[in-house]
Amino acid sequence: MLLARILEEKLSSLYRAGAIKGGVFLGRGQEALSVSVGSHLRKGDIFAPLIRDQAGRMAFGDTVLDTLRTYLGSQLGSMRGRDGNIHRGRPREGYHAMISHLGAMIPLVAGALLARRMKGETGVVGATCLGDGGTSTGAFHEGLNAAAVEKLPLVLVIANNQYAYSTPGSRQFACANLIDKAAGYGVAAHQVDGTDLNECLRVLGEAVQAARNGGGPQFVVGNLLRLVGHGEHDDASYVDTALKESPLGRDCLEVCEEFLVEKDWATTKEIADWRVEAKTEVDDTTTKVQREPSPDPAEEDWTALSERRFAEELSEA
Amino acid sequence: MITYLQALNAALDKLLADDPRVFLYGQDIGSFGGAFKVTKNLAARYPGRVLDAPLSEDAIVGMAIGAAIEGMRPIVEMQFADFSTCGFNQIVNHAATLFYRTEVQCPIVVRLPSGGTPGGGPFHSQSMEALYAHYPGLIVMTPGTVEDAYSMLLEAVAIDDPVIFCEHKFLYNHLKAEALPDEALPVGKAxxxxxxxxxxxxxxxxxxxxxxxxxxxxxxxxxxxxxxxxxxxxxxxxxxxxxxxxxxxxxxxxxxxxxxxxxxxxxxxxxxxxxxxxxxxxxxxxxxxxxxxxxxxxxxxxxxxxxxxxxxxxxxxxxx
Missing domain, CATH: 3.40.50.920 (Rossmann fold)
Structure with a gap:
């Protein structure tokens, strides 16, 4: 969680320095919910994170190195410059690379789980994350419904962060509470204070276990506030000040650190040391990645097919 | 004599018999045998591998992609090619881009019952091949004979990339051949x-x-x-x-x-x-x-x- 926060702070400054060509989308304020998803998954499980899941990605096995490589366009990154920023993954390892169309990863995870079932594998869980805005899409509806029909071990986590880009929940859905949607699909619903790591770990633990035990899809809503813009290009001036001052606007990392000190599990000094340690790792890795080669257009094979015998060669003037 | 439609059914039968990775997913394709009966008798012959899907073209294709990443060879049926617009996003933005982005292959076959028949009207008659051919990362087949309906469907499943298989509804029962072929021209040859x-x-x-x-x-x-x-x-x-x-x-x-x-x-x-x-x-x-x-x-x-x-x-x- 702390490492994800520090890494994202670095990405933000790299963005401002013009070192990243594409967009930067951060998960500040959502780390507790996200890391709880990744923490409860184990090797062999399936995870399709969304744009604010740096913490969950790292808990599932992603690294500072590959994150920086993908953002900075290193040829050595998992996407080799062909895709960037949050669109990274290693699908062979069950870690999927999101497309931008919201809700699209739900049926993908459902299909992967269906395949596991056909292959006779049991005890597998697939999790995917979405925002409140994503619940309005047709893909969300179709994917969750199909997963429910097949009673697949899918955990769908909604970060109800109060805004889809600039659009507030009041213009996004008309149900009193997002978890009300679950009943219509016949899936179990869970709700959690997304600013409280303890609660997130507890509720996600229950949801993942229920899915693992054959309870079918689990719908989890974490209530929180996005503490950054939609992307780093966005100053988020539309966010209601009252929300920022409400319990939803708490910084989950601060809440967590206060808890650790209060319980005497760590001192303020120790936490400060962890921060320095994380910063050193992030800074050193950045330096290394900045020296790595960019993809070379002349070396690119410009073929979208894996079966090269079907690649077309067009004559061009 | 064997019809174009029977040739498709025979190809699916052979694929299911020969390869445990193959499964079929689509609307009404199970015990009902599909809107046109292309999957007739297959659900009974291959229990658990010919699955009825909800009316969700987007989810049908999305699930096929997820299963393909896991090593399966899904064949999905759109009830009519026209309805594939509802699954368009998963086909062109997900299946078609997957290998280029991630180096992971996406061997799915999307069967599109295509083309016009008398009385079909605006939403049950379309030919979508150009739309899909426009996108990099897809192979688009349009079999026009009984022999090609059979051999190209077999080959479509063997290909490691996503294939859009435009089978023609007008030919389903009109077109007949003496027998199924033992060999065929390679895919990509006219x-x-x-x-x-x-x-x-x-x-x-x-x-x-x-x-x-x-x-x-x-x-x-x-x-x-x-x-x-x-x-x-x-x-x-x-x-x-x-x-x-x-x-x-x-x-x-x-x-x-x-x-x-x-x-x-x-x-x-x-x-x-x-x-x-x-x-x-x-x-x-x-x-x-x-x-x-x-x-x-x-x-x-x-x-x-x-x-x-x-x-x-x-x-x-x-x-x-």
Missing amino acids: RIARRGRDATIVTHGAMVHESLAAAEELVSDGYEIEVVDLRTVKPLDTDTLLASVARTGRMLCVSEAWPWGGVSAEVLARVSTEGFGLLDVPAQRLNARDTPIPYHPDLWSAHRPTADAIVASTRHLLEM
């Missing part, structure tokens, strides 16, 4: 459906048969028309097109789909840019009219190319 010397008609799908009928009619005028069946529209076998045009000097491309940016536009572009010197007269094309596909059979037969219309266009080409 077929000379009829040898000729005076002009080349390039076509695919159900239009192969309208074009062959037109060619027969022109024999009485002393013309020998060559008919090239594209078989796959992507990749497009430009070499066979150019070789044919080199023999005849004249080309008409016939397509049941709409004209703008379609397969005929691509064929004309290739032949004009790469084979301009082979042409005695400008290449021509004949497409469906640029309107939604009409419901009434009289309107429909005037909307799409027919043998009569192809004869008229070919005569025009020959007299240029």
Whole structure:
């Protein structure tokens, strides 16, 4: 969680320095919910994170190195410059690379789980994350419904962060509470204070276990506030000040650190040391990645097919 | 005798029997056997591997992609090609981009019952091949014979990339062959459906048969028309097109789909840019009219190319 926060702070400054060509989308304020998803998954499980899941990605096995490589366009990154920023993954390892169309990863995870079932594998869980805005899409509806029909071990986590880009929940859905949607699909619903790591770990633990035990899809809503813009290009001036001052606007990392000190599990000094340690790792890795080669257009094979015998060669003037 | 539809059923049967990775997913395809009965008897023969899906084209394709990443060979059926617009996003943005982005293959087959039938109307008649061929990362097949329906479906499943399989509804029960083939032309190769010397008609799908009928009619005028069946529209076998045009000097491309940016536009572009010197007269094309596909059979037969219309266009080409 702390490492994800520090890494994202670095990405933000790299963005401002013009070192990243594409967009930067951060998960500040959502780390507790996200890391709880990744923490409860184990090797062999399936995870399709969304744009604010740096913490969950790292808990599932992603690294500072590959994150920086993908953002900075290193040829050595998992996407080799062909895709960037949050669109990274290693699908062979069950870690999927999101497309931008919201809700699209739900049926993908459902299909992967269906395949596991056909292959006779049991005890597998697939999790995917979405925002409140994503619940309005047709893909969300179709994917969750199909997963429910097949009673697949899918955990769908909604970060109800109060805004889809600039659009507030009041213009996004008309149900009193997002978890009300679950009943219509016949899936179990869970709700959690997304600013409280303890609660997130507890509720996600229950949801993942229920899915693992054959309870079918689990719908989890974490209530929180996005503490950054939609992307780093966005100053988020539309966010209601009252929300920022409400319990939803708490910084989950601060809440967590206060808890650790209060319980005497760590001192303020120790936490400060962890921060320095994380910063050193992030800074050193950045330096290394900045020296790595960019993809070379002349070396690119410009073929979208894996079966090269079907690649077309067009004559061009 | 075996019909085009029975050939598809036989191919699916063989695929399910031979490869445990293959499964079928689509609407009404289970015990009901599909809207057209292409999957008849398969659910009973292969329990748990021929699955009825909810009415969710987006989720059907999305789930196929997820299963393919896990090493399966899913074959999905869209009830009508027209409905694949509801699954368009997963096909063109997810399946088609997956290998380029992640180096993980996406071996799915999306079966599209395509093309017009009498009374089909605007939403049960479309030919979508050009739409999918536009996107990098997809292979698009348009089998026009019983033999190709069988052998190309077998090959589609063997290919490690996503395949859009445009099977023609008009041919389902009309078209018959003596037997299923033991071997086939490779995917990506066009077929000379009829040898000729005076002009080349390039076509695919159900239009192969309208074009062959037109060619027969022109024999009485002393013309020998060559008919090239594209078989796959992507990749497009430009070499066979150019070789044919080199023999005849004249080309008409016939397509049941709409004209703008379609397969005929691509064929004309290739032949004009790469084979301009082979042409005695400008290449021509004949497409469906640029309107939604009409419901009434009289309107429909005037909307799409027919043998009569192809004869008229070919005569025009020959007299240029």
